[in-house]
Amino acid sequence: MTERLNEGKVAIVTGAGGGIGRELAVALAQSGAKVLINDIGVSLQGAGGSATPAEETLGLIQQGGGEGAINTDSVSEWDGAQRIVASALDAFGRLDIVINNAGILRDAIFHKMSADDWLSVINVHLNGSFFVSRAAAEHFRAQQSGAFVHMTSTSGLIGNFGQANYSAAKLGIVALSKSIALDMQRYNVRSNCIAPFAWSRMTDSIPAETPEQKARVEKLQRMTPEKNAPLAVYLASDAAREVNGQVFAARHNELFLMSQSRPLRSVHSDVGWTPEHIAGHGMPALRGSFMGLDRSPDVFAWDPI
Template identity: 55%
Template sequence: MSEGMVEGKVVVVTGGGRGIGRAISLMMASEGAKVVVNDIGASVAGEGTDGGPADEVVKEIKAAGGDAVASLHSVASASGGEAIVATAVDTFGRVDCVVNNAGILRDKYFHKMSAEEFEAVINVHLMGSFYVSSAAAKYFREQNSGSYIHITSNTGLIGNPGQANYGAAKLGIVGLSKGIAIDMARYNVRSNCISPSAWSRMVANIPLDTPERRRIAEMSEKFLSPEKNAPMAVFLASDAAKDITGQIFGTRGNELILFGHTRPVRSVHRSEGWTPQSIIDHGIKALQPSFVPLDVIMDVMGWEPV
């Protein structure tokens, strides 16, 4: 393979056997990285194991002249996170980038959602991102460099019905990324998020029980291939992005998006302090013009990606 943007770097991609993770793994390798393709091969709901997807991506990378190794460890435990990163270090001698992409869905409206359905999604997405990131942190500190790329979601950033567990996990990942970016800046370690849009197993699994959901599915399948999300991940793993940290990017077809961070939008003050009644009479009336409406993704990003 010719020298690429991440030549010689060692990149861990969790959930790297299918969909967006597969696309990222393949492009990282095509741009010169040695790749740990981590995937337990579970169903969308996180059930079962199958080493086939990770092995197939490794074979594809090697057939194209690249270098990769499969990891079948689960991200949903501290020991699994340690083992995933150890696979990189034991096989390739170092680790330069972690792409926290592994995820599952347990979609259900909140009033019907069980504690197990909530916890399972949190454990894979949010805790999994922590476990793998934490395992890599000691190596990043020692080598005074490293890049974290966390996969968040428009569900967490904007909102979507039937996904309170997924949204909580994905917005939690934004907070995790920002905390890592602040704490590890002194070690030249950067941490960013990508909110991807793609037609994948996870999107295809969402019930198409309304005309709007069917429209979203048709639009996604037509315009949003997983491969469209890989270039931003490769860029963020590269030295070209050495000064970029703490940001939230979106990839949507041929669009690149920069998301804002939560900031105060309006304030109101009373020198004598507040009572419940004065909040009604004055406070809420002053703040209400800046209330955020109860939007979902398609209210905010309803145009067709082309």
């Protein structure tokens, strides 16, 4: 990326110690932004903790001539989110962009999912996105500008096996983003979502045993994390000033505008409905428009080219 769309801006990127978050932070710095790198350095499941991943991201930014700072507070705590925003203000004196990217996975089939599995994922993804956005909102409102970019997932937009916690959180983020867009548009604050596709530690369990599987994995591995960065950099910039409340997906060299829930079909009864009338007439009329029990791989059934 050669254009510096975010020259002079200050951005927070949560979960920026690796993967997609690291690529977003580096790309934002290349676009001219000063970046607060937030990462607590835990495993994919949320265990451990180290500043090393954030330090590595900072090193990459500095190697490219950019400016950055590090924060290791947890997005899943209200006070932690306040400290994240305060760190950006202390380091750079302002705040223009928030990228809510931090996340963990605790996959389990629904009937085997524990309360801790549920709460841990909801706390990081959904509560974390709210806490950090809410901490930044007063600053955005006061300066009459700001941009939020939230990471959602097709696991929430479409569905997937064994991810009730993750899917619920990611679809909740879409509703949160739309609410922010509606409530804060009067202050010139925008909020959009990206469903990223990338080969990462979240996807490297896909089997690659047969020649066909190996060939497919080779294609999927081309969906490297940095493929998501241009869209995030654009949405964070003033070039996207007219883009608000939308949901996009980035998949290798493809960009998608995703649909949002709207009525598909309706039926009417002059005398109202009884359960029997619904069974005999209402539901048969609606059945042809039912949504299938699709998973994300069923909808995105072609490999990237």
